[in-house]
Amino acid sequence: MNLHIKDAFKYQDDRGDLVVFLQSKDLPKSKRSFGQIYFVTFKGKNVIRGNHYHKSWHEWFGIVDGVLEVTLEEVKTKKRKQFMISGRSSEYQRIYVAPNTAHTFRSLSGYASLLNYSDKAWDPEDVFHYDLISKKQ
Numbered sequence: 001m002n003l004h005i006k007d008a009f010k011y012q013d014d015r016g017d018l019v020v021f022l023q024s025k026d027l028p029k030s031k032r033s034f035g036q037i038y039f040v041t042f043k044g045k046n047v048i049r050g051n052h053y054h055k056s057w058h059e060w061f062g063i064v065d066g067v068l069e070v071t072l073e074e075v076k077t078k079k080r081k082q083f084m085i086s087g088r089s090s091e092y093q094r095i096y097v098a099p100n101t102a103h104t105f106r107s108l109s110g111y112a113s114l115l116n117y118s119d120k121a122w123d124p125e126d127v128f129h130y131d132l133i134s135k136k137q
Contacts (some may be wrong), residue, residue, distance in 0.1 A: 002077045002098035003072060008062065010092040019092045021062050024116050026094075031058055035119040042066065042107035042114075047134050049114075050104035054126045058119045059103075061095045063087045066112025071104045071132045072097060084108065102130035 009020040024032050027111075033059075041048050053075055065087040073080040085093060097103050105114060120126075 001072065001074050001077075001081055002096075002101065004096035006094050006096075008092045008094050010090075017033075019062070021094060021115060022060055027109065027119075031106065031119045032044045033119065034043050035117070036121050037115070037117050040067070041114065042105070042109075042112040045107055045110055047107045047112075048092060048104060049106075051102070051131055052127050052131060053102040053130050054118075055128065056099055056100055056120060056126055058099065059097045060117045061097065061103075061105075062092065062114050062115045064113040066109040068096065068109060068112050068114065069106045069108055071106070073102045073130070073132055075100045075102055075130065086114070104132040106133055 006020075006026075042049060063085045067084060067086045067088070069082065069084050071080070071082045085095070097135075
């Protein structure tokens with residue numbers, strides 16, 4: 001599975017945290033053109049976002065607040081990985097998701113927010129539904 005989880009620099013003081021989410025030097029030279037940055041919120045426990053994959057996007061995710069269960073699956077090989085990430089952790093991790101990797105996030109806390117950088121701007125033609133987690137769970 002083409003997945004990278006990397007610790008990111010986290011600076012803490014009495015005001016809060018500053019996390020260096022992503023720098024151009026973290027990206028392969030071929031992916032250094034700007035795509036988009038967005039964040040997603042989860043309003044309640046067991047809220048599910050994602051359940052899709054992209055054929056051409058490279059994405060980097062990081063949790064800002066709350067606790068999420070992450071489920072990833074390579075569309076072709078069906079290799080699956082599931083783990084939790086927490087905005088309350090003393091360390092901050094960035095998750096790389098390659099093209100053709102289905103991804104879903106489920107909130108395990110009352111509220112959560114997730115930051116994303118993708119190397120391309122939003123294109124509804126490159127979003128393919130893929131049921132990793134049933135919304136009935």
